[in-house]
Amino acid sequence: MGFDFNWYNCFSLHNFLRPVFDRKVVAVLPDGTQHMRNSLGVTVTLKPGAGSIPGEIDHLLKDRASWEEHYKWQLQWDPKRVEEAKVRIGPNMKVYGSNGCETLRQEERELPLGLHCGSLLGNIRNVVGMENLCYLEADDPKLLTEIINTAADLCFRCAQHVLESGIQFDFGHFWEDICFKSGPLVRPQMFAEMVGPHYRRITNLLREHGVDIVSVDCDGLLIFVMLM
Incomplete structure (x- = not known):
């Protein structure tokens, strides 16, 4: 199922690294490469x-x-991760903790409203690298499990904080980008065992609050997603 980001609003939370690292140039090569x-x-x-x-x-x-x-x-929970997040309503941005929350509570709106529930593995892949992620699964599965659990619990608590405020969302959305046109970048069994329980926990939370449409951007062909 495809979505065009031009015709709906999706509320994104601070559900990964906070604060992020400062960008820093560590070397400049003769050709200008940084x-x-x-x-x-x-x-x-x-x-x-x-x-x-x-x-x-x-x-x-x-x-x-x-x-x-x-x-x-x-990657620790803090209410500021939600309260200081910005709500996009059309071309305008409002801080959730100020008047953004009340704007989201409005029942009359022209566009579907989504809750971005974060990433349970894709962001981790971005931090450690694809190759290192594969090695980490083999060399230190306990550490990888802890990293996934920590990131996933943060995503859950951010979503829980918003959903319990009474805002009615039309759908939930996740981002992963862990597949490509020929198949997944990680073992389906690994994903099912380490990440699957967290997906069930968050999607159950969404359903408890009346959200029964959930999408995942994985960058893969639908047939492989269905096989997983």
Whole structure:
């Protein structure tokens, strides 16, 4: 099922790293290419005039020590993650904790209203890198499970805070981007075991609050999603 972001509103929460890392140039090559640490703590290559996805050079999250020092504390629940999020209503942006919440409560609206429930694995993939994610599953599944559980619990609590406010959403939406046209980037069994329970927990929460339409942007062909 496809959605055109031009004809609906989706409320996005601060349900991942907060605060993010400061962008920092760590090296400049003779041709002008920059090695930059981005907001996720990933060092990437930025070539002059290039418009494609930057190549990844290094990842700050490598093991349990770096997880606990740099990332775990950035994934803890705080009501400000919702209260300070901005609500998009057409071309306008309003802070949820100010008057954005009341705007969302309005029953008469012209566009469907969605709640962006976050990412339970895709954002983690962005932080550790695709190759490292695969190694982490094999080398330290306990750590990977803890990272997924922490990120997923944060997404749940953010969604719970909004849903319990009485706002009626028309659909829930997730972002993952862990598939491509030939199949998934991770083992379906791994996803089912480590991520699946969290999806059930959040989708059950949505249904409890009258939201029975849920979509996932996985970047994969529908046939593979159905097989998973």
